[in-house]
Amino acid sequence: xxxxTTWTATCIILCSIGFMPLHTSAVDNIVGTSPTQAQVKEPxxxxxxxxxxxxxxxxxxxxxxxxxxxxxxxxxxxLNARWNSYPLGPGTHGWVxxxxxxxxxxxxxxxxxxxxxxxRLTEYGTGKSPLFSLATLYRSLIQQELIPxxxxxxxxxxxxxxxxxxxxxxxxxxxxxIVLDGETYYLDAKSGEMLPLTEDxxxxxxxxxxxxxxxxxxxxxxxxxxPFDPYERMPWIKGxxxxxxxxxxxxxxxxxxGDLTYVTELxxxxxxxxxxxxxxxQWIYGxxxxxxxxxxxxxxxxxxxxxxxxxYP
Numbered sequence: 418x419x420x421x422t423t424w425t426a427t428c429i430i431l432c433s434i435g436f437m438p439l440h441t442s443a444v445d446n447i448v449g450t451s452p453t454q455a456q457v458k459e460p461x462x463x464x465x466x467x468x469x470x471x472x473x474x475x476x477x478x479x480x481x482x483x484x485x486x487x488x489x490x491x492x493x494x495x496l497n498a499r500w501n502s503y504p505l506g507p508g509t510h511g512w513v514x515x516x517x518x519x520x521x522x523x524x525x526x527x528x529x530x531x532x533x534x535x536x537r538l539t540e541y542g543t544g545k546s547p548l549f550s551l552a553t554l555y556r557s558l559i560q561q562e563l564i565p566x567x568x569x570x571x572x573x574x575x576x577x578x579x580x581x582x583x584x585x586x587x588x589x590x591x592x593x594x595i596v597l598d599g600e601t602y603y604l605d606a607k608s609g610e611m612l613p614l615t616e617d618x619x620x621x622x623x624x625x626x627x628x629x630x631x632x633x634x635x636x637x638x639x640x641x642x643x644p645f646d647p648y649e650r651m652p653w654i655k656g657x658x659x660x661x662x663x664x665x666x667x668x669x670x671x672x673x674x675g676d677l678t679y680v681t682e683l684x685x686x687x688x689x690x691x692x693x694x695x696x697x698x699q700w701i702y703g704x705x706x707x708x709x710x711x712x713x714x715x716x717x718x719x720x721x722x723x724x725x726x727x728x729y730p
Contacts, residue, residue: 479500479502479514479526481633482538482541483498483516486541488636489636489637489639491543492524494516494518494524494543495518495524497518498517498523498524499516499517501515502514502515502528505585506586507582509529509585511528511529511530511539511585512528513525513527513528514527515549522550523543524541525541525548526538529624530626531627532626532627533627533629535629536629537626537629537630538630538704539718540718541706541716542715544713546607548591548606551581552570554593555570557609558595561602563602564597578597580596580597582595583606584617584618585606586618587621587624588622588717588721588722589690589722589725590683590684593606607711607712613684613687618683618685621725622721622724630703631700634703637703639697639699640696644695644710645693648691651691652729653680653691653727658728659674659729664705670728671694674730677693677728678692678729679691679692679726680692680728681726693710694708698716704718706719707719707723
């Protein structure tokens with residue numbers, strides 16, 4: 418584990434709802450029997466939803482986004498994937514959608530309800546370690562010796578004495594808040610690393626929820642570079658950041674500088690998180706996303722992430 422001054426922490430998904438609970442596209446139940454075997458398992462059931470129209474619209478939107486993204490490079494595993502959604506953070510009208518294919522988690526979406534009644538794709542990503550993966554949390558709690566190593570994954574998921582809250586406060590501030598045996602723990606929602614927190618962190622910025630996400634105008638224009646270890650060089654310690662605040666400036670930096678590192682300060686400076694810049698994804702009449710490597714590619718809102726971090730050559 419890296420020290421806290423250079424450790425890579427992550428995002429936080431703030432969302433929860435009043436009108437929509439757990440939603441499922443009929444994900445198969447995969448029974449995990451050990452930390453290495455645990456993959457996909459539905460959690461404790463949520464309350465029934467009273468608003469069937471909203472639920473239908475939510476499911477239709479997620480399915481359309483999934484179909485569109487499945488055509489992009491790196492998203493082949495999404496084509497036949499099934500998904501479950503889980504509410505994020507009380508009162509924030511947001512969800513994390515976990516996609517799985519043949520018992521393996523293959524990606525996620527962070528979705529917020531907009532002021533106009535639609536939905537916004539705040540963040541998404543691919544890989545075997547989705548944001549807010551219960552499998553990752555399970556393995557981490559065992560590694561941290563917070564639950565016995567003999568605990569089966571099924572038993573962990575069904576254990577109602579473990580309170581699990583998903584907090585997504587802003588871009589790259591995403592946290593598991595766990596209450597266990599009367600104690601509260603905060604863990605990074607992507608890596609499962611323990612965080613030096615004693616209370617819920619405030620959001621660093623507000624979301625723009627005025628416009629719904631539209632991915633209906635064909636494929637995206639994307640650049641995806643190979644990852645590298647951001648700890649091989651640590652330019653953020655003594656180096657000077659680039660002036661990058663827009664997509665055109667990012668494109669020029671990628672072309673001229675090659676490898677770039679994105680660095681953001683989390684939790685009032687307690688955690689410095691450096692991440693490899695993999696590239697960008699630009700949607701026609703839609704949003705732009707910065708692609709970062711963090712236990713798999715993370716597609717985060719470009720404007721928000723550049724406002725909350727710096728780019729180093």
